[in-house]
Amino acid sequence: MHARKRIEIVVEAVQAEAVTELLDRLGAPGWTMLPVIAGRGRQGLRRGGDPGGVLDNVLILCIASEEVTARVLAEREELLGARPAIVSVSDCAVLRGEHF
Amino acid sequence: MHARKRIEIVVEAVQAEAVTELLDRLGAPGWTMLPVIAGRGRQGLRRGGDPGGVLDNVLILCIASEEVTARVLAEREELLGARPAIVSVSDCAVLRGEHF
Amino acid sequence: MHARKRIEIVVEAVQAEAVTELLDRLGAPGWTMLPVIAGRGRQGLRRGGDPGGVLDNVLILCIASEEVTARVLAEREELLGARPAIVSVSDCAVLRGEHF
Amino acid sequence: MTSLALLFPPPILFFALGFGAGALRSDLAVPDALAKALSLYLMVAIGLKGGAAVAMPGGAEGLVPALAAGVALSLLLPLPAFLLLRTMTRLDRETAAAVAGHYGSVSVVTFAAAVGALSARGVGYEPFMPAVLAAMETPAILTALLLARHGSAARAEAPRGGGAPRHLLHEVFLNGSVVVLLGSFAIGWIGGPAAKAQLSVFAEGLFPGALCLFLLEMGLVAVRQLRAAGRGLEPALIGFGLLMPLIGAACGLGGGWLAGLSPGGMALMAVLGASASYIAVPAAMRLALPRADAGIYVTLSVAVTFPFNVVVGIPLYLWVAGATG
Amino acid sequence: MTSLALLFPPPILFFALGFGAGALRSDLAVPDALAKALSLYLMVAIGLKGGAAVAMPGGAEGLVPALAAGVALSLLLPLPAFLLLRTMTRLDRETAAAVAGHYGSVSVVTFAAAVGALSARGVGYEPFMPAVLAAMETPAILTALLLARHGSAARAEAPRGGGAPRHLLHEVFLNGSVVVLLGSFAIGWIGGPAAKAQLSVFAEGLFPGALCLFLLEMGLVAVRQLRAAGRGLEPALIGFGLLMPLIGAACGLGGGWLAGLSPGGMALMAVLGASASYIAVPAAMRLALPRADAGIYVTLSVAVTFPFNVVVGIPLYLWVAGATG
Amino acid sequence: MTSLALLFPPPILFFALGFGAGALRSDLAVPDALAKALSLYLMVAIGLKGGAAVAMPGGAEGLVPALAAGVALSLLLPLPAFLLLRTMTRLDRETAAAVAGHYGSVSVVTFAAAVGALSARGVGYEPFMPAVLAAMETPAILTALLLARHGSAARAEAPRGGGAPRHLLHEVFLNGSVVVLLGSFAIGWIGGPAAKAQLSVFAEGLFPGALCLFLLEMGLVAVRQLRAAGRGLEPALIGFGLLMPLIGAACGLGGGWLAGLSPGGMALMAVLGASASYIAVPAAMRLALPRADAGIYVTLSVAVTFPFNVVVGIPLYLWVAGATG
Ligand SMILES: Nc1ncnc2c1ncn2[C@@H]1O[C@H](COP(=O)(O)O)[C@@H](O)[C@H]1O
Ligand SMILES: Nc1ncnc2c1ncn2[C@@H]1O[C@H](COP(=O)(O)O)[C@@H](O)[C@H]1O
Ligand SMILES: Nc1ncnc2c1ncn2[C@@H]1O[C@H](COP(=O)(O)O)[C@@H](O)[C@H]1O
Ligand code: NA
Ligand code: NA
Numbered sequence A, B, C: 001m002h003a004r005k006r007i008e009i010v011v012e013a014v015q016a017e018a019v020t021e022l023l024d025r026l027g028a029p030g031w032t033m034l035p036v037i038a039g040r041g042r043q044g045l046r047r048g049g050d051p052g053g054v055l056d057n058v059l060i061l062c063i064a065s066e067e068v069t070a071r072v073l074a075e076r077e078e079l080l081g082a083r084p085a086i087v088s089v090s091d092c093a094v095l096r097g098e099h100f
Numbered sequence D, E, F: 001m002t003s004l005a006l007l008f009p010p011p012i013l014f015f016a017l018g019f020g021a022g023a024l025r026s027d028l029a030v031p032d033a034l035a036k037a038l039s040l041y042l043m044v045a046i047g048l049k050g051g052a053a054v055a056m057p058g059g060a061e062g063l064v065p066a067l068a069a070g071v072a073l074s075l076l077l078p079l080p081a082f083l084l085l086r087t088m089t090r091l092d093r094e095t096a097a098a099v100a101g102h103y104g105s106v107s108v109v110t111f112a113a114a115v116g117a118l119s120a121r122g123v124g125y126e127p128f129m130p131a132v133l134a135a136m137e138t139p140a141i142l143t144a145l146l147l148a149r150h151g152s153a154a155r156a157e158a159p160r161g162g163g164a165p166r167h168l169l170h171e172v173f174l175n176g177s178v179v180v181l182l183g184s185f186a187i188g189w190i191g192g193p194a195a196k197a198q199l200s201v202f203a204e205g206l207f208p209g210a211l212c213l214f215l216l217e218m219g220l221v222a223v224r225q226l227r228a229a230g231r232g233l234e235p236a237l238i239g240f241g242l243l244m245p246l247i248g249a250a251c252g253l254g255g256g257w258l259a260g261l262s263p264g265g266m267a268l269m270a271v272l273g274a275s276a277s278y279i280a281v282p283a284a285m286r287l288a289l290p291r292a293d294a295g296i297y298v299t300l301s302v303a304v305t306f307p308f309n310v311v312v313g314i315p316l317y318l319w320v321a322g323a324t325g
């Protein structure tokens, strides 16, 4: 097993592609995007399903090396800016170290 | 980066609102609710999609301070009771400490 | 609270049942399967929604004891093989130790 | 129409197709959202059609006694169901009460299949029956709660924050199915013949096909449910799931007769009595009686009683009611 | 048709049903995918029907001035909206600009409801109006951006990687709604009467029912939105949401009159002027003006102006335009 | 009908609309569940219509040789495909076998588009062709596995627990598409004219519109797939994706002629030979040959051969078969 970081980002769906492009650009080995039903944060309740989809959130999960994680976190402004979004990081271990 | 707890609750969909109301009441800074396709636990297989929706689960993710987490865990009966549900807690770090 | 492992597997949807059957066989106390919108890894972009569903991924979450986790990880070939898949493990704590 | 086609109309064959495909573990699947959309559509179409028919001269004649009979059936049928369950099976009080509630309530799709069978045979019925259907959806929930009351501290169990009692009353009076059925019924009534004409492709033309697709899904769900929870079903429970609809049908026939319904109307009342809820009541029971085992009631309702009614029951009830054209 | 049925046609009653169910916290829900499917369907059907009608001899007569009037309205209506918002309310410049953009643009379902009302009254209108609808969807976005420009470094905010300007131009010219409406319009035009006949059950027969279901969902969405973001709505904002459609309708009537439209066409132009976007513009604004508060514009558009137009506005605009048959 | 409308009927134009919107990166999207629902609907409608037609006197005449021809095509077409792939391209044996399997099998929507083109031209065809379509779906899977056998330990790869062989047989005989097509066909047959009349709005009236919407989605999928996996497609592979349908069509014409089909039937057999599976076979190949590259076969099938057949192939095959009315 190899130690890696697990980055978890909740962001509004219309910004999802911008975030995954950022991850790709910063050298993340991959990511997984999950749908979100609803969320609450500083900006109040965001319940998906409005006709324009602007209240939808997604969760983006990215497992990466410490180095890539540091680069991602350095883009704080880019990731969070004025947008509804949260970023959290935790430790994990992966089976195939060469891929992450 | 600031250390926080990551609470992960899998609960049946019909109870989801009760759980998020509990989180709000206990001072959680926010939460995110994700759809679940299927799950297995002590109560056997719960595959969503029955016409009444009573076999649907959701996953609720809540990042909170140690203090709020302790309060949430203290509501053990309220959270779990007789219901299909699991609660797990892990460590994480967040970018904007003032929000959690 | 009781210390447990949190296994997180992203795997293509057509293999999902094989993975959960493996988990059941290895004595996992339960699992939860979440839908995935899209993912990127070594095999490139996998965006769900193709007519045959072969590009869909799912995320399987399994909270288990250290012992069961070791058994699951030992099935490395079975879990990963040639398939698009990633496995990560992290630490967590659960409320009802007797169930995991 | 050949007698084969009469005995096995397309909706029933689609149910069988879904059931067979599921039993043989085909990978056939109906998307969740389609199933939910079809279920919503069927309720809207039934409501609109009923309402428009009631708007015709004389259409509402006899509505009040029929509604009264329906509500009475919904309130009372859980009693024999509960008795049977507590004597025939080993279900705990709370689960038995929850199951009993399902059998007082009704199944929209069983009703729809019966309406289709009547149409195929050219038998008429009172146009307000969809309103009776809506009225029968939820009173049974109250009886189920009374039956469960002396059991384990059932209600104390509900999450404090969620406010079970509030949710519960909503389930009874503002349950989605009730609202959609009654609302569409009222809209069809207000709109009258003009609305009927405008909406006829949607509410009538599409109806048989939508019913077929939904029954395909119901067949798949029935098998899936049998497989997931089947081990838990003792034979006595399955016996209950086959016996109770007959009791409900008999009471429905009686109620329909007392309410002065035509043979077609009596047949539908029998179907309502015989059918068990699989949408409104399960959801209410999860909230009100969380200790009751959802696997039991969902499986009995969806995988035992529903197939029985659709395949065996409807022709039988129609025949007994003299509604075979 | 009774006057009650004329005043409250089924689509409006379904909106009221959804709104009422939501307000009373019924658990009624329309699956997300169904709502998106209905929205897509409505645009396709409107486009096809308009295109086929334009393919008839003389069908395109007067198209160009009507298009010009529509684009001008879309570009200019944000100006009075912005002015009103900055004087009447305390919205910041960026949010005010974003809201203003919504009111220059249009709502497909409001248009559909108005078309239904005209049909029910037997009033004709220019068949190319769906093209005008499509043309008005997005020009207002440009005005909104100009209005926001002097505010906080709005555009610098957009994620570098995402390429906001690129996305933005796509939103204006290649927005999904615009593409579907114009594309279906062109396909209906090319296909002509043969395509019209072949697609009539789909595009015409189903239309009223699909509109009803979608309005049921809109009622639910309106309440949900009021509840989630309602606290944030100062009374002045609600006033704006009721006043601005009247201004838009008046300008629409003027524009339609200048373009030489029939009373039915003028009524539709008034409806286009009065309505506010709830699909195309919100998505564009999230990308272009991320600091603007989405809760405000979604709520105003979906939960204040949309209901107002559907219930009060349409009959009013039809009456003023002399399009009441 | 103008010749422009004949050359570019609405379904093809909707495909082009989706393709164009995708190519220009419009945010147009068809909800996943709608696409799956439409796909299911098209199979049910095709099956029902075919079955009802076969129930007419003489409707089943010639069914057996046509079925035999179809199954033979499905079993044999993967052979030339595999040969071409191994000589023309650098695909590994396993991926080449998987791709070859797709070309023995068929595409329901290509078939539907061809049926639409025949109807528009007023050309008849044998009513049992939907049964041939169903019969051709899966035999090719067997050939693909035989072709792959000598490669890397392909089958040992499948997860032990999942039981690939079991899954595989299900895919061949109980694949969802096969079950739905054959089941609906049988139901239409049993139901006969009465069922046909009852289901006509659903199965026939809606059909052209549903096909249009599905082709809109297919256009979007084709572009998305080209973009995601396009880099991996060497020119020789694209050449294969354009050449193989011509070979398949020629064999289909031959098979249809041997089976004694009418020009319309021969044209449909050519279309079946030419088309490549994008639902049943990909899923089966993921289970049986997990080392094969799904990006290659999904992209070739959906983004190269499907558009080619729909836009160029169908008119060509109809013309060669003399089925142009
Ligand atoms: N403490 C939290 N735990 C989990 N999810 C959160 C939390 N705070 C915010 N979120 C998610 O992030 C989204 C945006 O948050 P915000 O920008 O604070 O409104 C919310 O809609 C939630 O889905
Ligand atoms: N060990 C586990 N790991 C992950 N999810 C679980 C686990 N146990 C239970 N679950 C989830 O929690 C739900 C309820 O669990 P239970 O109450 O044990 O039936 C299940 O349907 C699963 O979705
Ligand atoms: N570093 C990563 N972080 C999160 N998810 C990943 C990562 N790498 C791969 N995945 C997911 O696993 C799937 C298969 O990965 P792969 O086999 O590398 O193509 C991808 O489609 C992603 O959904
Ligand atoms: Na009953
Ligand atoms: Na406007």
Ligand code: NA
Pocket: F077, F102, F103, F104, F105, F106, F248, F272, F273, F274, F275, F276, F277
């Ligand atoms: Na083929």
